Amino acid sequence: MDKINAFLNYEFQFSENIHITVSTILIVLVVMLLTKVLLRVVKNLVTRKLPTNDKPKFKSVFSFSRYFIYLIVLIITMQNMGVQLTALLTASAALLVGIGLALQTFFQDIISGIFILVDQSVHAGDIIEIDGKVGRVVEIKLRTTRAVTIDNKVLVIPNHKYLTSILYNWTENGILTRENVSVGVAYGTDVEKVKLLLIDAANSNISVLDKPEPLVLFTDFGDSSLDFKIIFTINNSFEASIVKSEIRFKINELFKENDIAIPFPQRDVHIQNK
DSSP states (O other): HHHHHHHHHHEEESSSSOOOHHHHHHHHHHHHHHHHHHHHHHHHHHHHHSSSHHHHHHHHHHHHHHHHHHHHHHHHHHHHHHOOOOHHHHHHHHHHHHHHTHHHHHHHHHHHHHHHHHTSOOTTOOOEETTTTEEEEEOOOSSSEEEOOOOOOEEEEETTTTHOOOOEEETTTTTEEEEEEEEOOTOOOHHHHHHHHHHHHHHHHHHOOOOOEEEEEEEOOOOEEEEEEEEEEEGGGGGHHHHHHHHHHHHHHHHHHOOOOOOOOOOOOOOOOO
């Protein structure tokens, strides 16, 4: 019995003010094990009552939050066991500052990921645009979001980008989006004819919806052209650039067939001999 007591009371001396016994270590391990079991029970009870779509979000947030719970339990347990945490933290202050600076962006990503999962501003399947990049979201994790571009490249977006950059969610209001193509024609062209041809070009594309109908706007009297914009609706904004390209091909074809010129800026240069 004396040997057991001696073993349990054996101290690891780290400095004059920092020491810890074997019994303290064992108690901390038991408390951490009980905390782990309790957290698992709580997790199972909560996820059992959650809707299927919310379960992955809760698990992601819970997996991060439990580390803070472990840290708090560890601090409280060691403090109650008489371990001088103040001296320990003072001795490691420089190290903790360095680690904090190194992990600053990491924690920004984590916090942003929690915000995304809680407020549901972005969902898997949404088409987003951020920093000029467009992709369909396939997975949202605590630190990063993964999206696939139209050319099948994977965007790995650090979640802190949602806090520091402007995010466009193309599908926040549904899968239907209004797109447009701009074109200019020469001065003197029959504008009513241009309007009909632009509508024909949009309606000829199978991706353009009949309702709402395509709309033509006479946008401006340009320096060298009459400027028009054809507005149309599609139900797959992820392929908007392909649809707009096809409509431009069709506009060019129709304009050629109807002798409508698409002008380009021209400048007259006068050379004076002195």
